[in-house]
Amino acid sequence: MFLRMVARPLMAKVKETTGIVGLEVVPNAREVLIKLYAKTLKEIEAVPEDEGYRKAVESFTRHRLKVCQEEEDWETIEKRLGCGQVEELIEEAQDELKLIDKMIEWDPWGVPDDYECEVIEDDAPVPKHVPLHRPGPLPEEFYKTLDAVNSGTLQDAISSSKKGEPAITSGDAQPKE
Numbered sequence: 001m002f003l004r005m006v007a008r009p010l011m012a013k014v015k016e017t018t019g020i021v022g023l024e025v026v027p028n029a030r031e032v033l034i035k036l037y038a039k040t041l042k043e044i045e046a047v048p049e050d051e052g053y054r055k056a057v058e059s060f061t062r063h064r065l066k067v068c069q070e071e072e073d074w075e076t077i078e079k080r081l082g083c084g085q086v087e088e089l090i091e092e093a094q095d096e097l098k099l100i101d102k103m104i105e106w107d108p109w110g111v112p113d114d115y116e117c118e119v120i121e122d123d124a125p126v127p128k129h130v131p132l133h134r135p136g137p138l139p140e141e142f143y144k145t146l147d148a149v150n151s152g153t154l155q156d157a158i159s160s161s162k163k164g165e166p167a168i169t170s171g172d173a174q175p176k177e
Contacts, residue, residue: 013075018087029074029086036093037065043100051109057096064089 015025026032040061047054067080074086083089118127148154 015074018085023087026087026090029090030068030072030077032090033068033086033093034065036090036097037061037068040093040096040100041065043097046104047100048109053103057100
């Protein structure tokens with residue numbers, strides 16, 4: 001037991017390079033990650049609890065923190081997380097902290113109490129500044145196919161088309177003569 005506690009850190013592999021230009025090796029990456037993840041979890045508390053952004057950040061940060069606390073070796077951390085090298089994870093965590101600050105500043109989840117949203121009902125005229133996003137009508141073949149599926153005759157339509165009769169098509173293509 002004593003030998004494992006003393007010898008294990010000494011036997012750990014030393015990373016010489018990340019293989020990524022401009023990304024230096026961080027010898028104490030595990031400790032750096034643990035501190036960054038703890039700071040992320042603390043700072044994300046400023047975001048409302050019911051926001052999806054907070055839930056997502058807390059979820060993956062807790063998972064990554066847990067892996068970093070359970071593993072001593074940088075190689076094992078990289079393998080278990082499967083998200084790149086520990087140095088890349090450090091950059092990601094630093095970027096996430098910057099984003100949290102920006103999100104708090106921008107307050108995208110805060111809608112003023114006096115904000116009024118214009119609701120357009122059914123066929124009411126749409127103001128010219130609002131783009132129309134209404135799809136065109138569906139082709140007639142769609143409705144024929146839908147009727148065939150609902151009535152259970154789709155298989156009959158398919159088998160009759162094999163006998164030389166016109167089939168239900170899904171486009172403008174005309175059958176060859």
